[in-house]
Amino acid sequence: MKRGTAWLSRVFLTAISANMEGKRNTVQRQIIYGALKELDIHASAEQVFEYVKNIAPSIGKATVYRNLRRMAEEGEIMSIGNLTGSMHYDHNCHTHYHCVCDNCMKIFDVEEDFSEVMGKAYETEGFDIKECAITFKGLCWQCRDAV
Amino acid sequence: MKRGTAWLSRVFLTAISANMEGKRNTVQRQIIYGALKELDIHASAEQVFEYVKNIAPSIGKATVYRNLRRMAEEGEIMSIGNLTGSMHYDHNCHTHYHCVCDNCMKIFDVEEDFSEVMGKAYETEGFDIKECAITFKGLCWQCRDAV
DNA sequence: GGATAAAATGAGAATGATTAGCATTAAAAA
DNA sequence: TTTTTAATGCTAATCATTCTCATTTTATCC
Numbered sequence: 001m002k003r004g005t006a007w008l009s010r011v012f013l014t015a016i017s018a019n020m021e022g023k024r025n026t027v028q029r030q031i032i033y034g035a036l037k038e039l040d041i042h043a044s045a046e047q048v049f050e051y052v053k054n055i056a057p058s059i060g061k062a063t064v065y066r067n068l069r070r071m072a073e074e075g076e077i078m079s080i081g082n083l084t085g086s087m088h089y090d091h092n093c094h095t096h097y098h099c100v101c102d103n104c105m106k107i108f109d110v111e112e113d114f115s116e117v118m119g120k121a122y123e124t125e126g127f128d129i130k131e132c133a134i135t136f137k138g139l140c141w142q143c144r145d146a147v
Numbered sequence: 148m149k150r151g152t153a154w155l156s157r158v159f160l161t162a163i164s165a166n167m168e169g170k171r172n173t174v175q176r177q178i179i180y181g182a183l184k185e186l187d188i189h190a191s192a193e194q195v196f197e198y199v200k201n202i203a204p205s206i207g208k209a210t211v212y213r214n215l216r217r218m219a220e221e222g223e224i225m226s227i228g229n230l231t232g233s234m235h236y237d238h239n240c241h242t243h244y245h246c247v248c249d250n251c252m253k254i255f256d257v258e259e260d261f262s263e264v265m266g267k268a269y270e271t272e273g274f275d276i277k278e279c280a281i282t283f284k285g286l287c288w289q290c291r292d293a294v
Numbered sequence: 295g296g297a298t299a300a301a302a303t304g305a306g307a308a309t310g311a312t313t314a315g316c317a318t319t320a321a322a323a324a
Numbered sequence: 325t326t327t328t329t330a331a332t333g334c335t336a337a338t339c340a341t342t343c344t345c346a347t348t349t350t351a352t353c354c
Binding site for chain 2: 300301302303304305306312
C-alpha cells in the first residue's frame, strides 16, 4: 500500500504566516507545525515526532528536527532550551517565559513582562541584548500539594 | 614512570567548605575544583577536563563530569545550562545571572538582583519557585564594535 | 601503623539528542 | 509539462554525558 502525503494537506492546512520567500511550504512542514499546535504542551522534538508518526508514519525523524529548528530560526515558533535536557518548542510566539515543575516536569507559561529587567542589564553591563531567556524551576500548584 | 596523585594535594590544597559528610575529599575533586577556579571563564566540563589533563593526565573524563555535577548538586559550585549546548560551571556561587555573546561566545556575569522578578512570578502563577535562571544573549561591548 | 569497608576512580561502552551526508522526491517557477 | 533545486527520509556520525565495573583509595577502626 503505497501512499503519498498530498491528501494530508487537506487535513492539516495550517496557515503558516511567516516569511516563506525561497522556502517551500511542504506537507511535512505543515503537519509538524500542526502537531506542535495540537500538542500544546511545549513539546520536545521527540514528542512531536511521536505525534506526527500517527498522522504520517513515513515522516522521518530528521525532518521533524530540521523543521522545528528552522521554524524557530525563522521566528515562526519559539524554542525553549534549559528545561529538561532536550530542546522544546512553543507555537506561541509572543514574548513570554517558562516554569518547569521539578516533579511532573510539565512546562507552564509565565506571561509577566520583564522588559525592565532587560533594560537594567543593558545599562549596567554594556551588553547589546538581543534576547532574554528566563526559566523558573520549582513545584507547580498540583505537585506542591501532592509531594 | 608510574605516579600517584598524592603529591598534587600539596599543590591544589583547595579549601572545599561545603558539606562533606559521608563524602570523600579526593585529590581529583580538589584538582577539578581548583581548575574551575583557575580557568574562571564559566568553563564547560570539556574545558575543565582539558585543563586538568595538563596537571594530572591520569584523571578520567568521567571523573571530571561526575565531580562537576556532584559539586553543583551539593551547592559548592553553580551549573549554567542553556548557554552553548553543553553544561557550564561557575565557582562563583552567589546568586547572579549570565550574558552570552553571540559572536565570541564568551560568558559574562550579570550582578543585578532580580529577586522581585521571582516574587512576581510566584504571586501570579502559584508556582513554588526554587530557582530562577536568567540568560541574556546578544553582543558584548567588544564584539558590538568589531562586527 | 596496618586491616577494613565503602566511596570514588578510570577506561571504555552505552545512551540520548541532534546533525550530517546523500540519493531520491516533490514544490514552485518557467 | 518540464525544469530547478529545496526538502525529504534513510542511515551513519557526532557530541555531550552517563553507565558499568573492576580496581584503587580514602576514612575509620583496631
